[in-house]
Amino acid sequence: MDFSQHLRECLDREFQRNQLLIPAKVAAVGASLCLKKAYFMAMIDHMPNAHTDVRLGREGTAVHDALAMLAVPVTYEYFRQRQRYDPSAFLEERLEEIWGRHADVVERFSNISTSDYRLTRERVEALLRGYLALVDWAHRRGLISEHVLVFPERQLISKVVKTGDEVRSLPLIGVPDVLLVDGKNSIIVDWKLRENQNNAMHCLQLAAYKLILKEALGVDPHAFLIYATPKRKETKVVSINEEPPDLKEVKTIKGKCDEKLVEIAAGALYSMAFCRNTLRALVKSGVKLKAYNPTRGNGENKYPCKYCPYLKLCVYRFSRDLPEEKARLRKEMYKLYRTALRKKSEEYANLVNWDKCVEFDEVEFAEPNVIKLVKNFSGSEKHKDIMRYSLGRTTVYVFLRDGLPYPEAGEAPKVFSPALFGRYEDDEVQYSGGRLTAYVRMVSPTFAIRWIPVYLLYKYRGAERVWKRVRVCPGQVPMNIELKALAVAENALVKHFGQEGWFLETLKNMVMAGSDEY
Numbered sequence: 001m002d003f004s005q006h007l008r009e010c011l012d013r014e015f016q017r018n019q020l021l022i023p024a025k026v027a028a029v030g031a032s033l034c035l036k037k038a039y040f041m042a043m044i045d046h047m048p049n050a051h052t053d054v055r056l057g058r059e060g061t062a063v064h065d066a067l068a069m070l071a072v073p074v075t076y077e078y079f080r081q082r083q084r085y086d087p088s089a090f091l092e093e094r095l096e097e098i099w100g101r102h103a104d105v106v107e108r109f110s111n112i113s114t115s116d117y118r119l120t121r122e123r124v125e126a127l128l129r130g131y132l133a134l135v136d137w138a139h140r141r142g143l144i145s146e147h148v149l150v151f152p153e154r155q156l157i158s159k160v161v162k163t164g165d166e167v168r169s170l171p172l173i174g175v176p177d178v179l180l181v182d183g184k185n186s187i188i189v190d191w192k193l194r195e196n197q198n199n200a201m202h203c204l205q206l207a208a209y210k211l212i213l214k215e216a217l218g219v220d221p222h223a224f225l226i227y228a229t230p231k232r233k234e235t236k237v238v239s240i241n242e243e244p245p246d247l248k249e250v251k252t253i254k255g256k257c258d259e260k261l262v263e264i265a266a267g268a269l270y271s272m273a274f275c276r277n278t279l280r281a282l283v284k285s286g287v288k289l290k291a292y293n294p295t296r297g298n299g300e301n302k303y304p305c306k307y308c309p310y311l312k313l314c315v316y317r318f319s320r321d322l323p324e325e326k327a328r329l330r331k332e333m334y335k336l337y338r339t340a341l342r343k344k345s346e347e348y349a350n351l352v353n354w355d356k357c358v359e360f361d362e363v364e365f366a367e368p369n370v371i372k373l374v375k376n377f378s379g380s381e382k383h384k385d386i387m388r389y390s391l392g393r394t395t396v397y398v399f400l401r402d403g404l405p406y407p408e409a410g411e412a413p414k415v416f417s418p419a420l421f422g423r424y425e426d427d428e429v430q431y432s433g434g435r436l437t438a439y440v441r442m443v444s445p446t447f448a449i450r451w452i453p454v455y456l457l458y459k460y461r462g463a464e465r466v467w468k469r470v471r472v473c474p475g476q477v478p479m480n481i482e483l484k485a486l487a488v489a490e491n492a493l494v495k496h497f498g499q500e501g502w503f504l505e506t507l508k509n510m511v512m513a514g515s516d517e518y
Ligand code: SF4
Pocket: 034, 035, 036, 037, 038, 040, 291, 292, 293, 294, 297, 304, 305, 306, 308, 309, 310, 311, 314, 315
C-alpha cells in the first residue's frame, strides 16, 4: 500500500471519531526536520494555545509580546502619517510615544512591562522596520488601504480534511504573529529571532498558515518572515514562495518550500497518533519526509538526533528490541496515551458548540478586559429566543464580521477564526425594554496577548461595521494536561530505568495500575 493510500484510509476511518488538530509549527517540524520529533512535540510539548515556543526564552517571549501590543497602533499611525512618512525617522521618533499611549493597559493586564519593552527595544525596532517596509510596499501596490484590519496573534483553525487522489489532509491550528486583512487580500507576517540551519521550518510554518487562510478566503495570501538577529544586526524580509518585494530599507530574499509537504506531514502525524504502521508505509513510499533512526542519525555527527531533546525517549519508543520490563512499560504507557488522546480528541471535536451560538447586534469594550454585547429584540420574538442567551457561566468564542470566516446560523464551519474568547457572565445578562445585554470577561494574563490587540483595534477602528453583528458560541479551550502528565512520568521512568528508589517504584506502579483501569 502506498503512503497516500495509507493516509487516506487512516483519515477516512478515524477522523469522524478521533479529531486532532496539528499545530502549524509542529507540522512544519515534521515536514522539514523529523517526523518523530514532530510527533513528540504534538503529543508532549506543544500547547495548542501557546503563542510562542516554550523554548523561546524570556527575552524572545518579551519581544513577541511587545510586538503584538505594537502592531495595531504602529500600522494605523503609519496610515495617519503616510503623506509624510519617513521610514528612517518614523520608529526612532514615534515608537516611545506609541508605546506610552497604551502602556497602562498593557502593564495592568498582561505579563509585559515597560521595562521589558525597553530592554528589548532594539530588536523590536529592527523587526518593526521590516514590518513597516512591508506595510508601505503593500499599500503602494494597492493590496491594503487605511481600512486594513490588523490582527496580531489571531488563531486560525482548519478542520478541513481532504483525502482525494492526492495526499491531502488539513487538520491544522495556527497563530500567525500578525495577520493583515483587507477585503480578499491578506498578508501574514511572522517574527523570527533566530536564523539557523532550519529556516526551511520557518518557511513551512508560514506555508501552513497560507493553506488555512487560502481555504478561508479563497485567495492565496502573501506571507513574509521578518528576521532580526543580534548577530547580523540587520533586518531581513523573506517572502514565501513568491518574488520578494523591492524594499529599500531592509534586505529581502525569496524563501522556497514545498507547501504540499506540510499537508502531508500534518496527515502523517495524525496517522501516527491513531493508525498503525505509518512510519513503515512512509519509509517505503519515497515521500520526502524524514524520520531518523535515533541511534544513527545522519552522518558522522548523527545529526539531528545527537542534539535532540527527545533522544532517550525516541530510542525507547521506537526500538524493536527492548528488554522485557521496558517493553511492558511501553505497552502499558501506550494504553494510557490512547485514553489521553481520546480525551484530547473530544476537546477538539467540542471546541465550539455551534448549535448553541447566539448572535448580538453590537459589541463594545466596556473595559479593556470586558466586552459588552447588545441584542435588540423586536416584538415578535418569543421568550424561548431570549432564553437562548442564557449560556451558563462558560467559556465562549466571539466571532466578528471582520473578513475572516463568519459562522452563519446552523452551520459548523470547517475553517474558523475566533477574534476573542473569554468567560460569558451569565448572571449579568439583563433584559429590559426589548434590549438584552451580556458581558464577556477576558481571562488570564497569558491570554492577554490575544485580546489586548483586539481592544486596541477597537480603540482605533471602533466605528466600523466589524463591531456590528457578532456571534458568540460556547466552547472550550484545548489543553494538553493529561498528555503532558503522562509524558513527564514516562520521561522520568525512561531516564532512570533500572535505578532504585521509592519515587520511581511508585510511578511505575501507578502506570501499571492506571493502565489496568482502562
Ligand atoms: S532523536 Fe532523532 S529520530 Fe528521534 S525524534 Fe529526535 S531527531 Fe527524530
